[in-house]
Amino acid sequence: MNRLIYIFFFFFYTTIYANSELYESDLYYLEENEVLLYKVLNWWSTKSQENSIEFCFNNLRVRSNKTLNLDYDRKAKILKIYLKEEFASLVSIFENKSTYLKTDYLNRSYFKSLKPKNIKRIDMISLNNISFSEYKKIKSMKKNLAFELEGKIAGLLAYTGQVSLHKSGDFLRTCPNNSKEKFDISFKLLNIKTKEILVKYNKKN
Template sequence: MNKLICILLLFFNTSLFSYSQLYESDLYYLNKNEVLLYKILNWWSTVAHENSNEFCFSDIKVRSNKTVDLKYDKKTKILKISTKEKFADLISVFENKNTYLQSEYINKKYFKSLTNKKINNISTICLKNVSFNEYKRLNKIKNDIAFELEGKIVGLLSYSGKASFHSRGDFLRTCPKKIDQKFDIGFKILNIKTKEIFIKYFSKNN
């Protein structure tokens, strides 16, 4: 009940500031409810809530809310799609530099010969072997292109204060271990108007 009240209050607060600079940053959803995630993390980090685990294993979705940048190199055929600010900065996705998300789906209607298979950065995506015509097609609709990240909260990291999608690290708040619990992580680039997915990356049982 307390969790529901907290979520509703945060959602209401988001609505009040719908035209503020804060609202223009990434959009965070907790169990399908739009929230100000930094407030939840601040609440969880206080000593008074050190034994709280009510947000453990909650589903989190993050969507970019500003126009992405597209930069294309004709010589190398590399297309870089990036957000102007660090995407999903309140979430720790990668355990270390050797952790990756693997490409799971590539929309062949937009990328006929795409070669990249994995990523370890979700703020700038480098796509290799993209033709100039493919780039132009995407550039025409870049205002509709967004990044989207999904995963489950498995703890609160002590150093960065971020919610973690991975189960290893130095935690300020830990979640109880569940042997059968899956910590899948999904990241995709999509058209927010048509819901069409351009490319999707995935990490299973992270």
């Protein structure tokens, strides 16, 4: 009996810990309301919801909730800003390997000589031609830096179970065609304390 009680509490607390770790890694917002996205996706994937379009075209925003890491090469003047964990793992933004996000905005108050560069991943950005003084400035605000991804929901993918921000793919839950809906995607590095955007990338759809 004692063994059964121990096993029950072990799995109970392990489940809570696992879910809290998932929740802590990324913050998900549907139309400005914070949600546990994995629960939303689990509900949407059930057979009883096979005709549901409740979340179609909703705005989805994901913000990293763990401290970003900085790696600066003073000789090459390259600053890498990254997460050790996968970012926005419940979301699909690249429909194929040739898809990329294009630089849309560079904050010249922080990066005077930084040149635009396309990116194909959202867990790390590499910034070239960064002076040591610029790096020190970024380092001083490290605890306030975050990645933020934003787009509109286009459906639920069949094999990965991810929510899709693009219109192409093998869908388990497909959103209706609507020519007026634009599925633009934006990805930012921002200071969550001052609300400043340091770098912004986007993809127009």
